[in-house]
Amino acid sequence: MSPPPAAAGRTGPFSGGGRQKGKDPKAQITALDGIDIEIAPGQIFGLLGPNGAGKSTTVGILTTRVRPTSGTAWISGHDVWREQIAAKRLIGVVAQRPNLDFSLTAREILTFHGAYFGLNAHDRNERANALLERFKLTDRADQLVRGFSGGMMQRMSIARAMMHNPQVLFLDEPSVGLDPQTRLLLWEIIREYNREGRTILLTTHNMEEADALCQELAIIDHGRIIARGTPRELKASIPGGYLLRLRFGSHSAELMGRLGALVGVTEVRADGNSGADVYASRGGALIPEIVSAAAGVGVELSDVHISEPSLENLFLHHTGRSLRE
Amino acid sequence: MNWKAFFALLGRDAHVARRNMVQLMLQTFLQPLLFVFIFGRVMVGSGYLPMAYKSLLLPGIMAMSMVFTGIWAVAMPLISEFQFTREIEDRLLAPIDIAWVAIEKVVAGLIQALVAGLMVIPLAWLILRPGLELHIADPLLFVAITLLVAGFSACGGLALGCSVDQQHIGLMFSMVMTPMIFFGCTYYPWSALSKFPILAKVVLINPLVYASEGLRATLVPQFPHLWLPAILGALVFFDLLLLFLGLRQFRNKAVN
Numbered sequence: 305m306s307p308p309p310a311a312a313g314r315t316g317p318f319s320g321g322g323r324q325k326g327k328d329p330k331a332q333i334t335a336l337d338g339i340d341i342e343i344a345p346g347q348i349f350g351l352l353g354p355n356g357a358g359k360s361t362t363v364g365i366l367t368t369r370v371r372p373t374s375g376t377a378w379i380s381g382h383d384v385w386r387e388q389i390a391a392k393r394l395i396g397v398v399a400q401r402p403n404l405d406f407s408l409t410a411r412e413i414l415t416f417h418g419a420y421f422g423l424n425a426h427d428r429n430e431r432a433n434a435l436l437e438r439f440k441l442t443d444r445a446d447q448l449v450r451g452f453s454g455g456m457m458q459r460m461s462i463a464r465a466m467m468h469n470p471q472v473l474f475l476d477e478p479s480v481g482l483d484p485q486t487r488l489l490l491w492e493i494i495r496e497y498n499r500e501g502r503t504i505l506l507t508t509h510n511m512e513e514a515d516a517l518c519q520e521l522a523i524i525d526h527g528r529i530i531a532r533g534t535p536r537e538l539k540a541s542i543p544g545g546y547l548l549r550l551r552f553g554s555h556s557a558e559l560m561g562r563l564g565a566l567v568g569v570t571e572v573r574a575d576g577n578s579g580a581d582v583y584a585s586r587g588g589a590l591i592p593e594i595v596s597a598a599a600g601v602g603v604e605l606s607d608v609h610i611s612e613p614s615l616e617n618l619f620l621h622h623t624g625r626s627l628r629e
Numbered sequence: 630m631n632w633k634a635f636f637a638l639l640g641r642d643a644h645v646a647r648r649n650m651v652q653l654m655l656q657t658f659l660q661p662l663l664f665v666f667i668f669g670r671v672m673v674g675s676g677y678l679p680m681a682y683k684s685l686l687l688p689g690i691m692a693m694s695m696v697f698t699g700i701w702a703v704a705m706p707l708i709s710e711f712q713f714t715r716e717i718e719d720r721l722l723a724p725i726d727i728a729w730v731a732i733e734k735v736v737a738g739l740i741q742a743l744v745a746g747l748m749v750i751p752l753a754w755l756i757l758r759p760g761l762e763l764h765i766a767d768p769l770l771f772v773a774i775t776l777l778v779a780g781f782s783a784c785g786g787l788a789l790g791c792s793v794d795q796q797h798i799g800l801m802f803s804m805v806m807t808p809m810i811f812f813g814c815t816y817y818p819w820s821a822l823s824k825f826p827i828l829a830k831v832v833l834i835n836p837l838v839y840a841s842e843g844l845r846a847t848l849v850p851q852f853p854h855l856w857l858p859a860i861l862g863a864l865v866f867f868d869l870l871l872l873f874l875g876l877r878q879f880r881n882k883a884v885n
């Protein structure tokens with residue numbers, strides 16, 4: 305079977321949950337509640353949400369590892385549950401917790417994984433060497449992974465998922481526990497893999513990562529998708545998404561009133577001294593108007609700091625809670 | 630059926646078994662050989678047990694080694710791979726039906742149980758001769774019984790490995806394995822229980838009884854043993870039952 309040139313992940317509205325072990329056999333935890341997403345081929349798609357939002361369950365359902373209580377998931381036209389083998393050929397999965405084969409060396413993990421997917425011995429060795437090199441693991445290639453550090457195990461897991469060159473790569477919280485340098489290496493590798501036309505779905509609760517890496521995002525909370533779009537679109541969707549921290553030569557109540565009347569400003573918070581926080585739908589474009597408003601009351605603008613709309617603000621806006629809570 | 634993936638999975642297990650060869654050998658052979666030495670050599674040599682006990686003991690020891698090895702080889706890795714390391718996940722994502730991942734484990738365990746059983750015979754012979762009298766009258770029957778015994782031990786390993794939590798491994802050995810061995814007609818033939826009619830009936834639920842008696846029937850037919858068709862029927866029944874239960878448990882464990 306030759307895989308299609310590009311693969312799309314698609315799910316019908318599905319719900320998923322785990323049966324809770326305990327006295328009441330009917331007790332269920334609903335982890336997902338009617339998720340419906342379609343991911344175009346060749347995208348880096350991010351599922352952003354706090355811990356326990358349902359990200360891993362979504363990945364589990366899309367990768368044959370969790371049976372949805374209702375609904376269907378498709379990978380490139382294959383029903384994930386009914387056509388498991390066809391679906392499994394198209395996907396590579398990096399689980400949230402490292403699950404490397406502790407009885408094998410780094411190189412053997414890659415070559416056996418390749419063998420499961422039918423690669424011949426020559427291709428297996430060649431690809432394993434290339435991946436070990438790319439993930440900077442060549443010098444540890446022939447050691448048992450048992451003794452690897454957390455970051456090395458994570459790199460190994462990602463290398464293994466790429467070993468059979470899957471059309472769709474699932475990464476569940478790929479950069480948790482990685483040092484900043486390795487995280488940048490990982491981002492570079494993910495972008496590179498995407499440029500080869502592969503689809504990537506990653507989950508994260510790190511806004512910086514979602515912003516830097518993903519072409520499209522879905523924000524998930526309590527098992528529901530609460531917003532979806534490009535990082536830019538999502539950020540632009542927050543009213544007053546920009547925050548301008550201003551400092552003036554002196555305090556003026558009249559100036560605060562004038563700032564509040566400017567087009568696009570949603571809220572002005574004076575700090576009681578000579579500063580003010582202005583929430584607005586525009587950023588730098590507001591500065592000339594602020595300067596002239598200040599000049600109008602005889603006050604000079606001495607310092608400006610503009611922070612762009614962030615996913616943190618977005619999450620806060622949609623849920624009333626911070627991502628980090 | 631994706632045989633390539635199946636043989637790659639089997640290749641992985643063979644590779645790991647080769648790497649742990651010394652440990653595996655000690656684990657498999659130390660205990661049975663100590664039993665053989667103490668009961669077959671010391672006790673018989675000092676006159677507490679008759680010479681014929683040597684031949685009676687060997688099939689029981691062979692059954693015990695096979696069953697222990699098969700259960701251990703399948704259950705122990707499964708328990709840790711499902712719980713502690715989660716390393717089974719990579720194999721569950723291989724392009725093969727997950728039932729075959731379980732069947733591969735059973736085949737690997739079956740092979741190990743066969744090796745254990747077949748190697749115990751020459752090793753025990755070295756310790757026990759002279760006085761050991763083995764008569765394999767029907768080689769086909771010997772092969773069939775040995776395969777069925779290896780099969781039920783590996784299937785039993787699958788069923789246990791997917792039902793027991795990591796923290797209960799010790800309990801599994803003291804509550805399941807130990808009574809199974811002592812009530813498994815390993816050190817005595819089933820006919821020796823004729824003075825204990827209730828016990829003689831109760832032990833018939835123990836699959837190890839049919840393993841010991843079956844091997845006795847094919848290796849030392851000069852001793853009394855259970856009716857052969859009943860032995861074969863019971864072994865086939867336990868093979869299928871444990872395979873069915875094991876596969877069901879495996880599926881439950883593998884998919885959330």
